[in-house]
Amino acid sequence: TTVDELKKLIENATIEANTYEFPTDARKFEAKDDKIIELGSYDFVIIGGGVAGSVIASRLSEIRRWNVLVLEAGKVEESEFNEMLGYTAFLALSDLSWGFSSVPQTTACLGFLNQTCRAYRARGMGGTSLMNGAVYERGMPSTFDEWAEITNDPSWSYKHVLPLFKRSEDFHLRNPNTPVERKYHGTGGPLNVEQKVPQDFVASLFLQGHRELGSDIVDYNGHTQLGASIFQLYTRNGRRQNVYEAFLRPVSQRRNLNILTKSYVTKININKKTKTAKGVMFTRNGQTYYVRANMEVILTAGVFQTPQILMLSGIGPRKHLREIGIDVIEDLEVGSRLKEDPLCQALYITTNMTKPVETLEEQLRDYLRGVGTLTQAYSTSGVAFQRSQFEEQNYADIEFIAASLDKSDFDVAYAGWKNEIYQAAWGDNTNAIAINVHNVNPRSSGTVRLRSASPFDFPLIDFNMMSDPEGHDMEVLFEGVSRVFDLMQTPAFRSINPQYKGSPLPGCENHQFLSKAYWFCFLRQTCTAANHVRGSCPMGSNPNQGAIVDSRLKVFGVRKLRVADSSVMPTSMSGHPTATIIMIAEKAANTIKSDYHHMHPFH
Numbered sequence: 081t082t083v084d085e086l087k088k089l090i091e092n093a094t095i096e097a098n099t100y101e102f103p104t105d106a107r108k109f110e111a112k113d114d115k116i117i118e119l120g121s122y123d124f125v126i127i128g129g130g131v132a133g134s135v136i137a138s139r140l141s142e143i144r145r146w147n148v149l150v151l152e153a154g155k156v157e158e159s160e161f162n163e164m165l166g167y168t169a170f171l172a173l174s175d176l177s178w179g180f181s182s183v184p185q186t187t188a189c190l191g192f193l194n195q196t197c198r199a200y201r202a203r204g205m206g207g208t209s210l211m212n213g214a215v216y217e218r219g220m221p222s223t224f225d226e227w228a229e230i231t232n233d234p235s236w237s238y239k240h241v242l243p244l245f246k247r248s249e250d251f252h253l254r255n256p257n258t259p260v261e262r263k264y265h266g267t268g269g270p271l272n273v274e275q276k277v278p279q280d281f282v283a284s285l286f287l288q289g290h291r292e293l294g295s296d297i298v299d300y301n302g303h304t305q306l307g308a309s310i311f312q313l314y315t316r317n318g319r320r321q322n323v324y325e326a327f328l329r330p331v332s333q334r335r336n337l338n339i340l341t342k343s344y345v346t347k348i349n350i351n352k353k354t355k356t357a358k359g360v361m362f363t364r365n366g367q368t369y370y371v372r373a374n375m376e377v378i379l380t381a382g383v384f385q386t387p388q389i390l391m392l393s394g395i396g397p398r399k400h401l402r403e404i405g406i407d408v409i410e411d412l413e414v415g416s417r418l419k420e421d422p423l424c425q426a427l428y429i430t431t432n433m434t435k436p437v438e439t440l441e442e443q444l445r446d447y448l449r450g451v452g453t454l455t456q457a458y459s460t461s462g463v464a465f466q467r468s469q470f471e472e473q474n475y476a477d478i479e480f481i482a483a484s485l486d487k488s489d490f491d492v493a494y495a496g497w498k499n500e501i502y503q504a505a506w507g508d509n510t511n512a513i514a515i516n517v518h519n520v521n522p523r524s525s526g527t528v529r530l531r532s533a534s535p536f537d538f539p540l541i542d543f544n545m546m547s548d549p550e551g552h553d554m555e556v557l558f559e560g561v562s563r564v565f566d567l568m569q570t571p572a573f574r575s576i577n578p579q580y581k582g583s584p585l586p587g588c589e590n591h592q593f594l595s596k597a598y599w600f601c602f603l604r605q606t607c608t609a610a611n612h613v614r615g616s617c618p619m620g621s622n623p624n625q626g627a628i629v630d631s632r633l634k635v636f637g638v639r640k641l642r643v644a645d646s647s648v649m650p651t652s653m654s655g656h657p658t659a660t661i662i663m664i665a666e667k668a669a670n671t672i673k674s675d676y677h678h679m680h681p682f683h
């Protein structure tokens with residue numbers, strides 16, 4: 081590809097993003113008539129070819145005598161534009177996006193249009209890895225020991241899941257200045273993991289500031305996540321490598337694997353008497369199909385649509401399904417423990433640093449060599465995971481991300497800011513650095529519910545962030561804000577004369593500017609969804625305590641049906657979930673193999 085060709089792709093994407101209109105439903109997938117076409121049967125039918133679906137399809141089709149069908153609503157993404165991480169935000173305002181938003185919120189996202197948080201998800205093989213920031217992060221080792229306890233299954237403990245993380249990974253150290261604990265990394269796996277190079281000025285400053293505050297500089301995927309780092313990314317030579325590309329495309333010619341794109345699943349057919357999943361209904365090009373599953377249906381449609389499909393199929397909270405008019409097959413608290421992390425991206429700090437002036441041509445030339453600003457999303461640089469005073473265990477509950485960026489209309493459109501809030505938060509900043517404050521272990525939770533019994537209505541997403549009655553999540557975020565001001569006082573940061581120049585936000589003028597009450601108001605206005613949603617169908621040992629799947633990821637009370645995506649995460653893993661979802665998918669495939677006597681050495 082040439083620089084000019086890339087420029088053309090950027091031009092087209094800019095036009096698309098500027099004219100993008102958020103869809104309000106999925107009616108474009110509706111069939112034109114009532115006819116149902118029988119498609120025969122497959123051993124395994126996987127719903128959703130996203131992060132988890134791609135990994136599971138790849139691993140199950142290793143068994144030649146099993147035939148595997150993947151049903152994915154989107155397409156296979158071929159555009160090279162998708163690989164340019166520097167333009168990630170544009171992808172959310174494109175046809176790749178499902179276009180979901182939350183219902184109006186009362187405790188967060190108040191500074192955004194209609195008090196809603198955007199709930200970005202991608203459609204297509206590779207799922208949301210087609211539009212995410214490609215940060216590779218596994219969370220704290222003790223998270224998985226807790227999962228082992230919650231599920232009563234020691235095979236979820238860190239000792240047992242670490243080999244699965246490593247199995248997926250092909251780690252390449254590109255930045256030798258950063259610490260790496262080799263024994264925690266894998267090589268030779270399908271997913272390339274590397275760092276952006278060269279390390280930029282803001283990243284170096286951020287690391288130095290944290291050193292001066294007494295933080296360790298760590299490999300956050302090593303023995304502890306706590307400390308400051310630069311991001312590890314699942315890119316290959318600076319380009320996005322989506323999870324389909326890494327795991328499934330290389331084996332997509334397998335004769336026992338069929339991938340049907342543009343296929344929108346509307347329901348899993350479950351025999352009400354035997355409570356056994358029989359097959360899957362879906363629409364494709366205006367027609368309705370039914371395909372039987374000989375062995376199992378595996379649901380990997382993501383954190384919003386996995387619970388939606390379960391509920392449409394009669395598995396969900398009895399009261400809710402009755403209200404909607406759906407026959408209840410199994411009464412489970414599907415969609416009742418949705419978890420999302422509040423992220424405040426509005427702490428802009430004025431500096432006197434001189435930003436490198438690079439033309440687009442220069443950036444693109446660097447990109448073609450696999451280096452430079454366009455090889456990382458959202459202009460981010462350093463990252464730090466910390467424990468607030470409120471964290472009782474040893475988890476990180478605050479993540480800081482430094483980003484060097486400019487005020488932009490696109491930013492307003494991407495996040496859905498109310499313009500006056502965005503302008504006030506920026507104040508008269510120049511040469512700004514944003515330090516994002518992210519509560520990665522919140523207590524509040526929300527819900528996913530059905531709007532109606534129609535599969536073509538979007539689900540109702542209620543994040544309900546920062547709503548816990550004790551006010552814990554607010555206190556953690558406020559501590560995060562205070563620590564940003566501590567960072568500004570370090571000699572490293574003082575060298576660039578940092579100043580906070582935001583103006584009082586509309587709606588917060590009643591509070592004394594920069595007082596604790598002001599920051600609380602500021603946070604409710606400016607915190608939005610981090611897109612790290614999880615837990616809508618958590619695994620556990622007891623369905624009466626809200627668990628939807630057991631430790632083998634089987635839906636309680638229903639035979640031949642598993643869920644194996646971000647929905648099953650029973651607790652936060654303090655950070656960016658994709659690496660963990662890949663691990664969950666690896667584990668699901670191993671479990672299925674072992675259930676049918678194809679034991680795997682890692683199991």
Ligand SMILES: Cc1cc2nc3c(=O)[nH]c(=O)nc-3n(C[C@H](O)[C@H](O)[C@H](O)COP(=O)(O)OP(=O)(O)OC[C@H]3O[C@@H](n4cnc5c(N)ncnc54)[C@H](O)[C@@H]3O)c2cc1C
Nearest residue numbers: 128130131132153207208212213214215345646656657658
């Ligand atoms: C903007 C953004 C940035 C992010 N950045 C990062 C990051 O840097 N690092 C990180 O670790 N995580 C990041 N994430 C989160 C991460 O991408 C998701 O958590 C992850 O992709 C979820 O994986 P999944 O398998 O559960 O679902 P998905 O990857 O979303 O896959 C679900 C698939 O199911 C398909 N599907 C849904 N419904 C149907 C249906 N009815 N019929 C057929 N197919 C259907 C979808 O089209 C999709 O392909 C980010 C997310 C977003 C939105």
